[in-house]
Amino acid sequence: xxxxxxxxxxxxxPAPSAPVRSRDPEAHPVPTGREEAWRFTPLRPLxxxxxxxxxxxxxxxxxxxxxxxEVEFVDSGDPRVGRVLTPVDRVAAFATVRAxxxxxxxxxxxxxxTEPVMVALRGEGxxxxxxLAIEVGPFARATVxxxxxxxxxxxxxxxxxxGHGASVTFVSLQDWDDDAVHAGAHAFSLGRDAKLRATHITxxxxxxxxxxxxxxxxxxxxxxxxxxxxxxxxxxxxxxxLVTHQERNCRSRxxxxxxxxxxxxxSVWIGDVLIGADAVGTDTYEINRNLVLTDGAxxxxxxxxxxxxxxxxxxxHASATGRFDDEVLFYLMTRGIxxxxxRRLVVRxxxxxxLDRVGIESLRARVTAAVDAELAAVGS
Amino acid sequence: MSTLxxxxxxxxxxxxxxxxxxILKGVDLTVRKGETHAIMGPNGSGKSTLSYSIAxxxxxxxxxxxxxxxxxxxxAMSVDARARAGIFLAMQYPVEVPGVSVSNFLxxxxxxxxxxxxxxxxxxxxxxxxMKDLEVDPAFAERxxxxxxxxxxxxxxxxxxxxxLKPKIAILDETDSGLDVDALRVVSAxxxxxxxxxxxxxxLITHYTRILRYVQPExxxxxxxGKIVDEGGPELAATLxxxxxxxxxxxxxxx
Numbered sequence: 333x334x335x336x337x338x339x340x341x342x343x344x345x346p347a348p349s350a351p352v353r354s355r356d357p358e359a360h361p362v363p364t365g366r367e368e369a370w371r372f373t374p375l376r377p378l379x380x381x382x383x384x385x386x387x388x389x390x391x392x393x394x395x396x397x398x399x400x401x402e403v404e405f406v407d408s409g410d411p412r413v414g415r416v417l418t419p420v421d422r423v424a425a426f427a428t429v430r431a432x433x434x435x436x437x438x439x440x441x442x443x444x445x446t447e448p449v450m451v452a453l454r455g456e457g458x459x460x461x462x463x464l465a466i467e468v469g470p471f472a473r474a475t476v477x478x479x480x481x482x483x484x485x486x487x488x489x490x491x492x493x494x495g496h497g498a499s500v501t502f503v504s505l506q507d508w509d510d511d512a513v514h515a516g517a518h519a520f521s522l523g524r525d526a527k528l529r530a531t532h533i534t535x536x537x538x539x540x541x542x543x544x545x546x547x548x549x550x551x552x553x554x555x556x557x558x559x560x561x562x563x564x565x566x567x568x569x570x571x572x573x574l575v576t577h578q579e580r581n582c583r584s585r586x587x588x589x590x591x592x593x594x595x596x597x598x599s600v601w602i603g604d605v606l607i608g609a610d611a612v613g614t615d616t617y618e619i620n621r622n623l624v625l626t627d628g629a630x631x632x633x634x635x636x637x638x639x640x641x642x643x644x645x646x647x648x649h650a651s652a653t654g655r656f657d658d659e660v661l662f663y664l665m666t667r668g669i670x671x672x673x674x675r676r677l678v679v680r681x682x683x684x685x686x687l688d689r690v691g692i693e694s695l696r697a698r699v700t701a702a703v704d705a706e707l708a709a710v711g712s
Numbered sequence: 713m714s715t716l717x718x719x720x721x722x723x724x725x726x727x728x729x730x731x732x733x734x735i736l737k738g739v740d741l742t743v744r745k746g747e748t749h750a751i752m753g754p755n756g757s758g759k760s761t762l763s764y765s766i767a768x769x770x771x772x773x774x775x776x777x778x779x780x781x782x783x784x785x786x787x788a789m790s791v792d793a794r795a796r797a798g799i800f801l802a803m804q805y806p807v808e809v810p811g812v813s814v815s816n817f818l819x820x821x822x823x824x825x826x827x828x829x830x831x832x833x834x835x836x837x838x839x840x841x842x843m844k845d846l847e848v849d850p851a852f853a854e855r856x857x858x859x860x861x862x863x864x865x866x867x868x869x870x871x872x873x874x875x876x877l878k879p880k881i882a883i884l885d886e887t888d889s890g891l892d893v894d895a896l897r898v899v900s901a902x903x904x905x906x907x908x909x910x911x912x913x914x915x916l917i918t919h920y921t922r923i924l925r926y927v928q929p930e931x932x933x934x935x936x937x938g939k940i941v942d943e944g945g946p947e948l949a950a951t952l953x954x955x956x957x958x959x960x961x962x963x964x965x966x967x
Contacts, residue, residue: 658770659807666767666803667817667873668795668824677820681811681856 353418357384357425369421372600372632374568377513377539380459381487384426388458391486393435396450401474402438412436412465416491416547417519424517424543427487430461437476441469441495448475448501448692455484455512463489470495470523476502477695483509488516496523496550501530501691507702508536510567516542522582524550531689534561534569535702541570548579556585559601560686560699562706563629565594572602573618577611581645586618589686591679593706595628603635603649612643622653623682625675625707676707714745714782714798714880716766716913722776723758723765732773735761737938739777743881743913750916750924750949753935754957759917760804762935763885766915767801768794781881796825798880802870802887809857814869815839817857818876825877842875846902864895871902882906883915888923900926921953936960 351369352360362382363370375382395403406413413434419425428434437449451464468474472495494500506514514537520528534540546555555575563569575584590599603618622631635649656678664674680687683703690696721739724732735758743749753759765772766779768791779786781797789797809817818839823829830838843850846868858866867887874882884903888896904927906912916929924932924946932949934942934957941960942948 657807660809662769662791663803663807664809664817664821665791666795666801667821667877668792669820670792670824671790673820673824674792677812677816678809681809684811 351420353420355414355419355425355428357422357429360419360422360425362422369572373541373570374539377485378423378515378541380485381423381426381513381515384422384430385459387430387460389456389460391460391462391484391488392454392456393462394452395435395437396452397437398445398447398449400440400443401445401449402436402440404436405433406436406465407433408463410434410436410465412438412467412493413463415465416493416521417489417517419489419517420543423487423515424489427461427489427517428463430487431463431489434463434465437464437466439468439472439474441472443469443472443474445472445474448477451476451478453478453480453488455480455482455486455508457483459485461487464491466490466492468492468494468498468500471497473499474501475692476500477692478504480504480506480508480514483512485513486515488514490516490518492518492520492528494520494522494526494528497525498523499527502528503531503533503690503692503695504542505695505699506532506534506537506540506542508540510536510538512537512540514540514542518542518544520544520546520555522546522548522550522553522555525552526554528555529689530555530557531686532557532559532571533690533699534559534571535699535706537567537569539568541572543572543574545574545576546584547576548582551580551582553579553582555583556689557587558686558689559588560683561588561590561599562703563590563592563597563599564706565628566596568598568600570600572600572604574604574606575616576606576608577614577616578608579611581613582611583615585616587686588620589683590620590622590631591625591682592622592629592631593625597629598632599630600632601634601651605637605647605649607639607641607644607647609640612641613645614641614647615645617646617648619650621651621682623656623679624653625656672708676704679703679707714913716743716799716881717780718742718766718777720777721762721765721774721779723761724773724775725761725771726773734775735772735938736765739938739940741933741940743915745880745913746910747931748907748914748916748927748929749931749933750918750929751933751935752918752921752949752952754961755919757935758938759935760885763801763883763915763917766799766883767791792824796827800874800877800879800882802867802874802882802884804886804889806858806866806870808859810859812857813854814857815853818873821873822876838876842872845905846872846875847898848872863890864892867891867895867899868902871899874906875902878906878909879912881913881915883917885917886919887916888918888920896923897926903927921949924949934960
C-alpha cells in the first residue's frame, strides 16, 4: 500500500510562529528536524549548507538579457540586496554571506521586454552559494527564466522586486542531475498594482527545498504562483510557499501539481497564507494536487490559512492526493491506446493547467519532453 | 466475415477475503458481423461481467473457455490490443479523464485503432458530422473527457466513439440506462447508423426491453446465474416484457 498523507485534512499542527528574520547566519538556530519548518526535510544532505561550509567553487551563472537590461555583480551592501528578501533560516542567511555579493539584474521603468531574461545556473559539483537580485522598474513588462542544471550542493537566494504597475513572468526550472542538493529562498515583492506570474518547475535533484514567498508593498497587487514537480524514487522535493497579505485589495493564487513515482519518492507542499488585520479586500486561493503513480511514494501537503480580518473578498484552499486511477487506464486502453501512451495523456492533462502558464513555447516543450521521459521510465 | 466466438467461458472475480468467486459459469455465444444480439437478464446475472471479460478488465479472471475474434485468441491480447483488433465496449459508467480534451482523446484513439493518424481535414469533418448526428454540442470537443458530463452526454460520447472507431464487434453495456426518451432515441439512431453499415456485430446488454424497440435485435439471449438460460428471436424480448425474469431466477436457483 502506498503511503498517502494529508489529503485535504486540516493540518495537525498550528500555523508556524514567526521565524527569526536576519541576514546574520548565527542569529538562526541550527535545525534539528523537529521544527515545523524542517520536520519533513532530510537534513543530512543539507549539512554543509546549514554549517555554512566555505564554498569549493561557484555556481556558473550566465545571464542573457535583452538590450536595456542592466546586469552587474554588486556587493552585498548594495541597496538592491535585501530589499525584498530577509533570510528566515541559516541556509538562506549563508547563501548571501558566502556568495560574497549578488548578481543584480535591473529592468528599467516602462521597459517592454519582448525577449526573456535568461539566467542559466549550472552546478559544477561543488558546495556553492549565490544571490540574485532582480528589480523590475515601474510599469515595465519582463519575463525572467532561471534554468538550473548540472549538480551541486547549492544554496541560492533570489529576490524579485516588481515595481508599481509592472508585470513580471518568472519561471524557475530545477532540471538538476539526480544528485543535486538545492535550497532556495525565492522572495517576491509587489508594488502597487503590480502583477506577478511565477512558476516553479522541479524535475531533478536528490533534494530540492524551495521557499517562494510573496509580499505586497502597496494595494492592488496580483500574484499567481504555480508549480509543477515530478518526484522520482529517492528524491525529496519540497515547496514551501508563504503569501503575506498586509495591503488592501491584493490577490493571490497558488496552484501546485505534483506527480510521484518509485520507492522513497517524497514531495512536500506547504501553502501558508497570512492575511493581516489591515488587508481588507484580500482575494486568495491555494490548491495542491498530487498524483501518485506507483507504490512507495509519499506526498505531504499542508495548506495553512491565517486570517486576521473579517473583510476578505475570498479565501480558500484545497489539497488532494490520489493514485493514478486504474479505471481511467482501462478506459483509455479499451480505446486502443497503449498503457504508456495512456499514462502520458493523463499526466499531461493533469499538468496542462500549470504548463499552459509557462508561456514560453520552447520551455514548455522541454518540460513536456522531460515529463514524458520520466513517465517512460514508469513502465507498465 | 468478422466473428466473435465465446465458448464455455468461466470467469471469476476476486472478493474481499473470500477468495475468487465464479460469476460466469460456461457461456457460449457467437456474434457475426451485421448481427445484433441482445443479452438480457436480471441484476447480478453476469451480463456486465461478460462485457468486461471480453474487453479484458484486469479485475476478472478467465478460468476456462475461450474467446476468439476471427479465430484469433482474444484472451491472449492486452486490453488495447483487443480494441485495435476491433472490439469496442461502450461503458455503463464511463470514467472522467480530467485535463484530456474530447478532441485529443478521440484523435489519439482513432490513431491507435486505425494504425495511422487520420488526415486532419477529413478527420475534423468526420467528427463534426458524427457529433451533429448525435446532437452533440460542438463546444463539447474542448471539454475534458466525461468531465462534468450528464448521464446522457456520457452515453452520446460513447456512441460517438463507436461511430468513429467502426469496430468489428461493439458491446454496449446498458447504454440505455439513465437515458430519457429523447436521449434514447438519439443514441439508438447512432447505434443503428453503425449497424446499417453492416460491418459491425453488436452485442446489446440491457436489463430492460425499452431500447429493443429502437434497436431491434435478431437474437435475444437471457442470462441468469452466470449462464445463458434461454435464447430466441425478438419475440423472446416481448415475452420478457410481460413476464419479467422471475422464471429464470427460479431456474438458476434450482440449477
